[in-house]
Amino acid sequence: MKLKIYNTKSKTKEFFKPIDLNNIRIYVCGPTVYDRAHIGNARPVVVFDILYRLLKYIYGEKSVTYVRNITDVDDKIINKSISQNKSVDEITSETIKWFAEDNKYLNVEKPTHEPKATQYIPQMISMIETLVSKKNAYVLEDGEVLFSVNSFNTYGFLSRQNLESMMIGNRIIIDKRKRNPLDFVLWKPTSRNNIGWNSPWGYGRPGWHIECSAMSKEILGDTFDIHGGGIDLIFPHHENEVAQSICANNKRLLANYWMHNGFVNIEGQKMSKSLGNYLTVDDLRRRNIDGAVIRFVLLSTHYKQPLDWTSRKVDEAQNILNKWYNINNKQNSKINGIPPNKILDALCDDLNTPLVLSEMHNLLKEEDYQGFTNSLIFLGLNPINSKNSINSQKDQQKEKVNEIINLLIHERKNARGNKDFKKSDKIRIKLEKAGVSINDLENETKWTLKPNFNPRILLTEE
Numbered sequence: 001m002k003l004k005i006y007n008t009k010s011k012t013k014e015f016f017k018p019i020d021l022n023n024i025r026i027y028v029c030g031p032t033v034y035d036r037a038h039i040g041n042a043r044p045v046v047v048f049d050i051l052y053r054l055l056k057y058i059y060g061e062k063s064v065t066y067v068r069n070i071t072d073v074d075d076k077i078i079n080k081s082i083s084q085n086k087s088v089d090e091i092t093s094e095t096i097k098w099f100a101e102d103n104k105y106l107n108v109e110k111p112t113h114e115p116k117a118t119q120y121i122p123q124m125i126s127m128i129e130t131l132v133s134k135k136n137a138y139v140l141e142d143g144e145v146l147f148s149v150n151s152f153n154t155y156g157f158l159s160r161q162n163l164e165s166m167m168i169g170n171r172i173i174i175d176k177r178k179r180n181p182l183d184f185v186l187w188k189p190t191s192r193n194n195i196g197w198n199s200p201w202g203y204g205r206p207g208w209h210i211e212c213s214a215m216s217k218e219i220l221g222d223t224f225d226i227h228g229g230g231i232d233l234i235f236p237h238h239e240n241e242v243a244q245s246i247c248a249n250n251k252r253l254l255a256n257y258w259m260h261n262g263f264v265n266i267e268g269q270k271m272s273k274s275l276g277n278y279l280t281v282d283d284l285r286r287r288n289i290d291g292a293v294i295r296f297v298l299l300s301t302h303y304k305q306p307l308d309w310t311s312r313k314v315d316e317a318q319n320i321l322n323k324w325y326n327i328n329n330k331q332n333s334k335i336n337g338i339p340p341n342k343i344l345d346a347l348c349d350d351l352n353t354p355l356v357l358s359e360m361h362n363l364l365k366e367e368d369y370q371g372f373t374n375s376l377i378f379l380g381l382n383p384i385n386s387k388n389s390i391n392s393q394k395d396q397q398k399e400k401v402n403e404i405i406n407l408l409i410h411e412r413k414n415a416r417g418n419k420d421f422k423k424s425d426k427i428r429i430k431l432e433k434a435g436v437s438i439n440d441l442e443n444e445t446k447w448t449l450k451p452n453f454n455p456r457i458l459l460t461e462e
Helices: 039-059 075-083 088-105 117-133 163-169 208-220 231-249 281-286 291-299 311-331 341-348 353-365 369-378 387-417 421-434 455-459
Strands: 004-007 012-015 024-028 064-068 137-139 145-147 184-189 204-206 224-230 255-261 264-266 307-309 436-440 445-449
Touching: 004 255, 024 039, 024 208, 039 064, 039 224, 039 255, 039 264, 039 281, 039 291, 039 341, 064 208, 075 088, 088 281, 117 137, 117 145, 117 184, 117 204, 117 208, 117 231, 145 231, 184 208, 184 231, 204 208, 208 224, 208 231, 224 231, 231 255, 281 291, 291 307, 291 311, 291 353, 307 311, 311 353, 311 369, 341 353, 341 369, 353 369, 387 421, 387 445, 387 455, 421 436, 421 455
Parallel strands: 024 064, 024 224, 224 255, 264 307
Antiparallel strands: 004 012, 137 145, 145 184, 184 204, 436 445
8 A cells, every 4th residue: 555645845755765664753734723614624634633643554554753833922812812902822721721612523533742832932942043053043132133144055845946936926026134035034133022932142032933943943844745835835834944943953855744734715715714604623513514514625626726615515414424424323344444555545535535425325325334434434434423423323323212112112002903902002101101192183102201201101111
């Protein structure tokens, strides 16, 4: 089984060759925790959850280290802290809790490590000191430290842009203090009233880009296998990560493979609060859209492509999953954790989840219910913790109860027809004890459930 990955760095699909077969390492940029995660934030979480599951299957669970960081110090966090008159810790703690709840709702497995940026400030300061000493960074009079883009000859190789096009395409604001307009912040001075730390350059806090470089180095080493995130992170975030990490670590590469998922649009439009189409996972949950349905829609388009979130897709996903769960519940297949080769082959082809979902339909046509159940669970679409599952189970229980009551009433009718009144009374008493009120009409018997209905009594043998 050979895994192929589309590598942003080479713009080609490549066979995955681990640095160490016993230590597969993957780093994915996680959330900046100042507000609830929107559906676009949820996409990389689900995409790389699938990759994590696949890597563990291929190489063994203990051989994969998955890091997904949390940015808990940032301008947006500080601004919200000020506007809401709450501490930074209050804002981040609450948002991290929301993020964890969303991930549970989407049936996302916990990564091996989920480091917070604020836990790695010493490592960031150390890396910045190294960059300054090597002339890859310089210090301004106010204590701000900037990375010197001119000191890294291959800057722009990840995003395949030259310096001039990057400045024009990204509307770089000209700052005369910078040696190059593209030079970016490693450390920024802040007032003592704001969150910050003491450093060789004064009281301040790290820039966004250095956070990931320091955390990935500390947990995964100077070079690791896969770096992932949304397509919007290629430039400047990942480009800057590459530059500062390679310069600080004296390595040729930061990651061998770079994977980026596409944007999420809403009903054909870019998601925006101003357009009123800004969707969070919590919004969807409040609309009773099941976590498995959200996950299904996110997997229905190949991760590299833009995904258009529509009401129609949600309805289609719900209908398909309802059908799948009904079939799965009836078959009651045992789980052995091994999806069929056709599912694994599709996943190994650069996580081709649309093909996987198509193959799921084929498994049902072929009546491979065992393979279907295993695949459902492998993809995280299993109904174990979903509302859909609970409702499905309740519906099944209700059907079973109705079936038992109707059967007892039919037996009572036959007993009365045979003048076996002893048996007829026994059935009536049992139904009444269980809380089933019966009403004999001319041609039929109607029944209703009392508030004290106890289905267990119906199941007891007398």
